[in-house]
Amino acid sequence: GRLRLLVLFGGASAEHDVSCVTAAHVLAAADRTKYDLIPVGITRDGTWIRNDKAIAALAEATPALPDALEPAGTEVEPLLEIAGTDNRPTVVLPLLHGPHGEDGTVQGMLELAGVPYVGSGVLSSALCMDKAMTKVVAAQARIPQCRWIEFRAGTGERAQLVERTIAELGLPVFVKPANLGSSVGISKAHDAAELAEAIDLALRYDEVLVIEEAVTAREIEVAVLGNLTPEASVAGEIRPGSDFYDYADKYVNGAAALVIPADLPPEDSDRVRELAAATFSTLRCSGMARVDFFYEEGGRGWLLNEVNTIPGFTPASMYPKLWEASGLSYPALIDRLVELASQRHEIRS
Ligand code: ADP
Ligand code: MG
Ligand code: MG
Numbered sequence: 466g467r468l469r470l471l472v473l474f475g476g477a478s479a480e481h482d483v484s485c486v487t488a489a490h491v492l493a494a495a496d497r498t499k500y501d502l503i504p505v506g507i508t509r510d511g512t513w514i515r516n517d518k519a520i521a522a523l524a525e526a527t528p529a530l531p532d533a534l535e536p537a538g539t540e541v542e543p544l545l546e547i548a549g550t551d552n553r554p555t556v557v558l559p560l561l562h563g564p565h566g567e568d569g570t571v572q573g574m575l576e577l578a579g580v581p582y583v584g585s586g587v588l589s590s591a592l593c594m595d596k597a598m599t600k601v602v603a604a605q606a607r608i609p610q611c612r613w614i615e616f617r618a619g620t621g622e623r624a625q626l627v628e629r630t631i632a633e634l635g636l637p638v639f640v641k642p643a644n645l646g647s648s649v650g651i652s653k654a655h656d657a658a659e660l661a662e663a664i665d666l667a668l669r670y671d672e673v674l675v676i677e678e679a680v681t682a683r684e685i686e687v688a689v690l691g692n693l694t695p696e697a698s699v700a701g702e703i704r705p706g707s708d709f710y711d712y713a714d715k716y717v718n719g720a721a722a723l724v725i726p727a728d729l730p731p732e733d734s735d736r737v738r739e740l741a742a743a744t745f746s747t748l749r750c751s752g753m754a755r756v757d758f759f760y761e762e763g764g765r766g767w768l769l770n771e772v773n774t775i776p777g778f779t780p781a782s783m784y785p786k787l788w789e790a791s792g793l794s795y796p797a798l799i800d801r802l803v804e805l806a807s808q809r810h811e812i813r814s
């Protein structure tokens with residue numbers, strides 16, 4: 466029979482709504498001659514809902530799909546829903562961003578359930594969610610990065626941290642909670658007072674902070690696809706609509722512009738694609754990841770910013786657009802990801 470493709474969306478993170486919209490696009494685009502689509506929404510408080518309304522909307526192919534995807538339907542028991550009642554093959558497509566979705570927790574549950582799933586496993590998901598750990602592991606592999614320091618709550622006074630930051634990194638700096646995404650809790654601090662505020666803000670989200678020198682650079686992103694021998698897409702550029710690529714820019718105003726392919730000298734473009742694939746492998750990613758760089762022209766060149774193991778995935782998002790520009794359509798990308806999930810599962814089991 467057809468493969469059950471269980472699309473997991475929603476979740477407790479700040480990207481709940483984005484995830485619902487993404488799921489609507491994926492469900493509409495996935496080839497229904499190949500897949501039985503099972504939409505499962507996770508509410509903001511963590512309840513798993515088998516979304517029968519979405520299934521009905523899909524059957525009628527109504528354009529109102531995104532609305533129908535607000536998690537609504539029958540509450541289900543996660544492990545039973547994943548396994549299904551018959552013995553048909555299943556692949557799970559987790560479209561969850563941020564903590565409790567992109568960070569290895571859901572991946573751990575899927576490992577226990579013994580079901581193949583799209584994207585990185587437990588270790589890689591957790592590593593890439595934690596910006597400090599990403600940097601430590603990437604540095605070990607000599608992947609170039611900006612200067613940064615780590616701070617753990619309870620290891621010193623805020624005033625000392627402000628002093629140490631200015632002494633080691635200068636100003637301005639970016640202050641980030643280690644484990645988050647979508648620019649939530651991130652600020653750019655231009656003086657000591659702003660730095661103190663930025664530290665307080667970031668500490669509301671995580672007990673580990675990453676403080677980085679603010680680099681003056683272009684933002685270039687590469688989509689990587691594969692398992693042990695990953696392929697890199699053409700490079701794309703983000704031109705933020707505000708001072709930096711913040712939450713509003715990403716999801717509210719949508720003021721940022723995507724330039725695909727990025728206008729780069731060929732040798733620099735080759736280099737960043739190589740670096741992206743190397744970063745993917747170093748961090749043990751599988752399936753997909755978007756690897757984000759700073760491009761410091763006339764300076765240090767490429768600096769790794771971060772790796773996103775579940776990147777934005779609407780047809781207008783950077784990751785699918787980079788593949789489209791590299792010759793892989795949105796529906797074909799979904800097929801490829803499902804294949805990669807099955808292959809990885811077979812090798813490991
Ligand atoms: P998130 O995971 O939330 O996307 P990022 O680390 O990518 O967090 O930071 C969000 C945005 O902030 C980046 O896309 C960039 O615009 C800006 N930014 C982050 N760090 C720096 C830095 N060290 N120098 C300059 N800009 C930065
Ligand atoms: Mg991120
Ligand atoms: Mg980012």
Ligand code: K
Pocket residue numbers: 593594595646771772773774
């Ligand atoms: K990340």
